[in-house]
Amino acid sequence: MTDSVRATHAPAQETAAATATATAPLISLEGIEVVYQIRKGFFRTGQVHALNDVSLEVAKGETVALVGESGSGKSTLGRVSLRLIAPARGRVVFDGQDITAAPEESLGWLRRRAQIVFQDPFSSLNPYFRVYDLIEEPLIIDGVPAEERRQRVYRALEAVDLVPAPRFASKYPTMMSGGQRQRVGIARALVRDPDYIVADEPVSMIDASSRVEILNLLRTIQTERGVSFLYITHDIASARTFADRIAVMYLGTIVEIGSAAQVIDRPLHPYTRALINAIPEPDPRNRFRHREVVPGEPPTSGAFPRGCPFFSRCPDRIPGLCDIDRPMLQEVEPGHFVACHRVTDNVASG
């Protein structure tokens, strides 16, 4: 990122610099703002502010998990990073190239180098295509010659452990289990040999016992091929296992980001703490105690609150400050950033 960019996006200054990673980032998102136009009834239209000044970098070979409540903007941020959505404000840089406003026709190279794996392996695969055709399709678009296509399809199937590859290649998705279909979804992304994969809830439709297998598979792909991942999930425990860093989103902003251990073992934002307290680990003593909860639910829509996005639910809020001044991300220990006016108290209290 250059100084001129920083100058033109003042609010992004601290955050963009703050979340920088040691190695050169593959993806760099700076001061991203997204507003959706929605219809409300026949004549009225409205706006959903989905992202408000979000900055995030993903290094080469790194996995960053995005966690947070439904509607907090995780998928939107993933789509911006793939330039499936152009942000209203901010900058999107992929491997040094500014793609913020690049026209779709000029993004052919990005469509090959960056891929997405969806949450639902059932609806995202055309049921009338054999597995072979499903995986081959993107290569036809890329103009890869037929013989090379065949080799690459089989290699992709082997990479996701659907072996013997020729046997799986001839199946239809309906003949496969949820876990196998999700492998097909991953093979389809891998076949183009991408540098970056957005995995949007890739295991949420799969049985708990098969999830680890898919996550381990993604981890292997990451280490063997040096692929960068944006792993979007509700499941903070899996983020711990699978991601290098975790970013916690609330109402269109990143409220905390750090290494997986920092965020889970030393959460400092009141929302992150609430999120972690809310997760029951299998422990028979759980039933004898109430879970600590924050009351209420995130507001669904409308404009961003002026101050802290968590103000309406925060047990630690400071009226007169938190509802007026928006807290910016601050680095509280190397690599660990928190956006909260109370952060110094929270650091002190552990």
Add this chain to the structure above:
Amino acid sequence: MPVAKRDSAARSVLYSDGMTAPAPLLAVEDLHLHYVSGGRVVRAVDGVSFTIERRGEAVGIVGESGSGKTSLAVALMRLLPKNVVRFDGSIRLEGQDIRALSEDEFRREIRWRRIAMVFQGAMNVLNPVLKIGDQIAEPLQLDGRLSKQAIRSRVNELLVRVGLSPEFATRYPHELSGGQKQRVVLAMALVLDPDVLILDEPTSALDVSVQAQIMNLLKDLKQDPGISMIFITHDIGLASDLCDHIAVAYAGWHAEYGPAERVLLEPRHPYARLLLASLPRLRATTPPQPMPGEPPDLTNPPAGCRFHPRCPYRFAPCDTDVPPPIPIGDGGHARCWLNDPGVAGDLYLAHLKEPAGVSHD
């Protein structure tokens, strides 16, 4: 908040046939529910037994997709689809075998009045054009016994009980958040004051922080008014947040059943052990271990032990002989030959030597 501890299950088994102890609130024994589909029999519930000793106890039914959890609920509520080809076993409610009742008796006396249910996804099928209060009141209005005024106060009382204010009675579903809708659905199930409430994945559509609020509410409802619950989930962590007993469903069986402490800390069935080991955990020191193999096909389950193709501990009898529910001293059971010293010999409980289950920090 302490929850009444049940007596040792072994005692209740001894007493259950006698005259001296009261019958358990709900005792399900050797229950079967089979469907026929495309000319093949689906053994969705295939010999399942469990007991809820008294009011305010909860049993969790945990298992993968297709293991027969919803089918068990459907059998208990007797909401059978047309393609059911086998429905037998006993379901005793305070000693009375309600499975033997006629449909007419069951509808008049049991369904919704004594056993009620919150269906998978119920919050998404609230009637969009009916006010919340009217939706909750509907069974009372049909019943015709209460005055308009009494119905209104019952609805208000229920709304308050589930953590909403009485003003919600005049709202429409679209004005409610997900968590609020789930509270309304709970109020609807409680309207006829049932003894047993079946909850099928009641929080899976909710965010974790809202899910925790609902779980706290369910804990309260166990205490007051003392509702017993059958809590169906694929999330064993969630089951541990509510349940006194846990059944681990596998391919139409309950592979393991027993007190939550035993099932979570010292599971006796290899599947239960592997399931616990496969969960990513927030504070685990060891990484989660993938579960081997693929889930079974219920129209053609493996011979012998249904888990044998995936079981790392299988031995001589496993691929031919069906393991019965082998009792464990605490009133629970495990359908695994390793628990029978006569069959397992030197291998008796060999799987317990490897770490599994939940260790306390």
